[in-house]
Ligand SMILES: Nc1ncnc2c1ncn2[C@@H]1O[C@H](COP(=O)(O)OP(=O)(O)O)[C@@H](O)[C@H]1O
């Protein structure tokens with residue numbers, strides 16, 4: 001088993017900086033997710049760890065050893081590709097056996113030992129009945145399992161998964177999530193999991209690194225990222241529906257008061273001096289689940305808005321409200337009966353709001 | 366009323382198209398039919414006349430050809446050369462095409478464009494190259510290398526000849542295979558040889574089939590170089606027997622027909638691969 005460390009790793013493709021000075025510490029046996037929008041450099045980062053790309057700057061360590069110039073074979077990593085990359089001309093058995101076959105001699109395995117290992121892994125993944133088939137005769141979910149089996153069969157130190165569930169339909173995806181998690185537990189293998197789906201990352205990973213434009217913006221547990229997103233990008237990327245971001249000006253510093261588009265918000269928070277001055281521009285981040293809709297003006301509720309869109313999700317609904325000249329979303333229980341066009345009162349849970357510097361996008365408190 | 370008119374119009378159009386198609390087919394088949402008839406005539410003549418046909422038809426020409434030891438030897442030699450050519454093509458051109466498809470290196474585009482030009486120009490350039498080749502081979506032979514009469518050398522020449530076109534065809538086919546296929550094998554510790562010959566090549570069956578087919582036809586049908594370096598292939602044999610004081614046209618026609626049969630059979634078998642692979646053969650840098 002092994003930990004994976006990246007020290008200021010940069011990778012450029014011509015003028016594109018695909019990975020920009022990334023530093024990560026992935027512990028032994030950890031399920032680590034790399035989360036970010038498409039094109040942010042996730043795959044490149046994974047390929048750097050695998051040894052399919054070489055960094056322009058920085059160091060990559062696996063199990064305490066610098067592997068910058070090490071052949072992928074000697075890094076003892078296995079990768080599952082987004083498109084599975086099963087060998088089309090080989091049966092499932094031979095696909096899974098391939099990693100063992102090519103290094104049969106150094107591993108000291110004979111045909112029979114290989115067969116046993118393949119069957120064993122296939123059984124764990126529930127595909128022992130498919131060993132005689134060709135990849136084209138399998139469903140997407142089955143191909144996925146074969147790809148996972150092929151990556152597990154030689155018991156690598158590090159498991160690299162590139163959006164492994166993105167080609168599956170929604171139901172299967174949720175089911176495979178649970179299986180992946182238990183597989184990873186069972187094998188205890190250090191796992192780096194790339195995805196653009198925050199729900200997937202949140203439900204699977206021990207820790208998540210959120211990336212954008214080649215940079216890692218924040219690393220933390222799912223709770224860290226949800227409760228304390230250090231960057232405005234992280235705030236909008238984590239959580240569904242995504243965080244409301246409202247541009248505001250500071251109108252009172254002692255107990256922070258904000259003037260936002262068409263409404264004022266007394267936060268009641270007393271800030272440390274020097275963090276903000278009068279007239280500073282900030283972004284207020286409010287999660288939809290912290291926006292409460294009231295039909296009557298109860299005590300302490302000062303904001304008034306109008307319902308513009310209602311999206312029922314089943315047990316909950318997303319209600320879009322116009323508030324001043326902004327539009328914000330609230331996540332409400334389905335018991336709340338409101339109609340489009342209705343005037344309602346809005347309570348924002350000030351203790352749970354996030355405040356970001358408008359220039360740097362970094363969290364202020 | 367009107368429906369009836371439309372229906373009869375359709376019938377007329379259909380008859381017209383059918384007749385047109387038959388005429389086309391006949392025009393295309395005419396030379397072949399002609400040669401078949403010549404090969405069946407009792408008299409050895411190139412001109413088909415009522416008199417000639419009245420003398421009767423016979424399959425003697427075919428029996429004679431099959432029993433002609435020179436013909437049989439020629440067929441064997443052609444099969445050997447064609448087989449070697451296929452093996453050389455796969456062993457030499459495939460790895461090169463792989464490199465062109467997957468790696469970046471200096472001069473790559475220049476070579477590819479050169480190949481493209483070479484695979485498109487024939488004619489005068491080809492003849493010039495042929496003369497140069499002939500001179501080279503005679504020189505090599507005179508310093509004691511067994512070049513003349515050597516089927517291996519002939520197969521190598523054919524392979525060299527096929528490099529530009531086949532490299533392009535296979536390269537483009539490889540381009541269409543996902544890179545992750547090689548990368549998965551690479552991470553698992555496969556050598557380049559394993560990746561090319563055990564992963565990529567078997568996954569490229571259509572391209573390989575077409576390469577084999579073209580190699581076969583190239584080797585089977587070529588007679589100028591074969592005659593030059595005196596390898597008695599069946600094509601060279603037929604070519605030589607078609608020149609001389611008296612030409613036995615009936616024998617010649619029968620040989621030609623027999624000679625063309627393997628190519629026809631191969632085309633029928635490999636047909637479904639040809640379209641697929643040829644789509645990749647067109648230049649696409
Ligand atoms: N081989 C390559 N050549 C040139 N640019 C590349 C290459 N691979 C990736 N890129 C670029 O690097 C950036 C990051 O790509 P990638 O790592 O694939 O993102 P992600 O996996 O997060 O979608 C993109 O702008 C992409 O166009």
Ligand SMILES: [Mg+2]
Nearest residue numbers: 039042043044
């Ligand atoms: Mg990607």
